[in-house]
Amino acid sequence: MLPLESKAIISKPIGAQLLKVLGIDEFPSTTLPFQRMALDLRDVPESMLGRGLLELPWGGLLRSADAPDLGDLPVLAIIGDGRVAKAGDVIEVDPLRHRIASRYRRGDNGNVLFATERCNSYCVMCSQPPRQVQDDWRLNHLLDLIDLIDADEPSLAISGGEPTLLGEGLVQIVERCASKLPDTHLHILSNGRLQDGSELHRRFESAHPNLSWGIPLYGDHYGLHDYVVQSEGAFAQTLRGIYALEAAQQRIEIRVVLVRPTFERLPQIARFIQRNLPFVEHVALMGIEPIGFAKAHHADIWADPADFGEELSTAVEVLDQSGIGVSIYNLPLCVIDRSLWRYAAQSISTWKNDYLPACSDCALKARCGGFFSWVTPAWTSRAVAPIKELVACPAH
Numbered sequence: 001m002l003p004l005e006s007k008a009i010i011s012k013p014i015g016a017q018l019l020k021v022l023g024i025d026e027f028p029s030t031t032l033p034f035q036r037m038a039l040d041l042r043d044v045p046e047s048m049l050g051r052g053l054l055e056l057p058w059g060g061l062l063r064s065a066d067a068p069d070l071g072d073l074p075v076l077a078i079i080g081d082g083r084v085a086k087a088g089d090v091i092e093v094d095p096l097r098h099r100i101a102s103r104y105r106r107g108d109n110g111n112v113l114f115a116t117e118r119c120n121s122y123c124v125m126c127s128q129p130p131r132q133v134q135d136d137w138r139l140n141h142l143l144d145l146i147d148l149i150d151a152d153e154p155s156l157a158i159s160g161g162e163p164t165l166l167g168e169g170l171v172q173i174v175e176r177c178a179s180k181l182p183d184t185h186l187h188i189l190s191n192g193r194l195q196d197g198s199e200l201h202r203r204f205e206s207a208h209p210n211l212s213w214g215i216p217l218y219g220d221h222y223g224l225h226d227y228v229v230q231s232e233g234a235f236a237q238t239l240r241g242i243y244a245l246e247a248a249q250q251r252i253e254i255r256v257v258l259v260r261p262t263f264e265r266l267p268q269i270a271r272f273i274q275r276n277l278p279f280v281e282h283v284a285l286m287g288i289e290p291i292g293f294a295k296a297h298h299a300d301i302w303a304d305p306a307d308f309g310e311e312l313s314t315a316v317e318v319l320d321q322s323g324i325g326v327s328i329y330n331l332p333l334c335v336i337d338r339s340l341w342r343y344a345a346q347s348i349s350t351w352k353n354d355y356l357p358a359c360s361d362c363a364l365k366a367r368c369g370g371f372f373s374w375v376t377p378a379w380t381s382r383a384v385a386p387i388k389e390l391v392a393c394p395a396h
């Protein structure tokens with residue numbers, strides 16, 4: 001697992017909290033102000049470091065902890081795993097806690113703009129349990145961060161908590177992305193409930209050229225969905241929210257997390273989507289991330305995919321035949337039927353993606369999504385076993 005933050009020596013107060021890490025080879029082509037960049041000198045020979053370069057008004061100079069002293073220049077030295085920052089990343093510097101944290105990783109498939117810790121649902125398997133804290137400061141922080149993200153970044157999620165709790169603040173985030181990152185696919189992960197009865201959805205019409213929404217649906221009737229999100233009335237609110245987003249010409253993905261009671265009714269849920277939400281662009285059928293609230297509810301929510309192969313196959317078939325795009329996320333190839341391999345995506349963010357010892361002998365490891373780094377035997381299918389022969393796996 002890649003580290004998200006590390007202890008650091010921070011030689012003097014740093015002006016900007018968020019800094020773009022810059023490799024020395026990128027230096028001539030960058031247009032950012034020096035004050036917003038940390039020049040990465042960790043692999044640069046000392047003989048190449050002239051005072052003229054070092055004394056430019058850098059936000060920081062990233063050095064090895066044992067590198068020679070640079071006097072009163074703004075040196076940042078990571079203590080521990082240096083992979084917390086590399087060229088192209090954005091780091092947050094915290095001089096009070098003597099820490100550096102990663103806020104954007106160049107080349108990672110799972111970069112997230114984290115909008116808020118607050119949420120109006122309380123899902124039984126929530127991997128990021130909500131906290132009812134005042135964190136409005138995140139809005140300006142995110143607007144600053146967006147300015148430092150690579151313009152050719154392919155995709156970003158906007159997540160939380162529940163991002164729509166930011167109201168107009170979420171519109172500002174999307175608009176800033178439209179201005180700075182118009183080619184980036186933005187995917188807002190929302191429970192859709194605040195789109196019900198408000199006019200917020202209208203604000204996203206034409207707000208960004210490549211914007212979509214990921215909305216969870218855990219049941220084909222209110223009792224099941226409301227149980228999973230632990231909120232009475234959520235099913236009706238989410239459905240009305242989905243229709244409101246459709247009316248605002250938004251692209252919508254339905255996300256179905258495969259907790260046991262949902263897995264049991266997966267074919268019915270697929271038919272419900274087919275009949276009632278035929279306009280959705282994509283459905284993601286997602287294995288559980290075994291962290292947060294999920295750990296406390298293991299007995300109620302864990303379902304070995306090996307026991308639900310028929311339900312999974314039927315749901316995929318129903319959606320596929322309806323012309324709705326369908327993918328399987330977070331499930332390794334060896335636990336699903338071979339006919340479903342073409343729907344399986346390598347969906348786990350690079351920094352929290354790992355494989356088990358059994359995988360080292362597997363011919364399909366390079367194509368398999370593997371596991372969350374925090375998987376334990378209790379969350380591992382009995383079907384996990386290396387696949388010996390390389391089998392054609394057509395791209396989905």
Ligand code: SF4
Binds near residue numbers: 332333355370385387
């Ligand atoms: S053995 Fe490992 S790499 Fe191979 S399919 Fe199973 S989980 Fe994936």
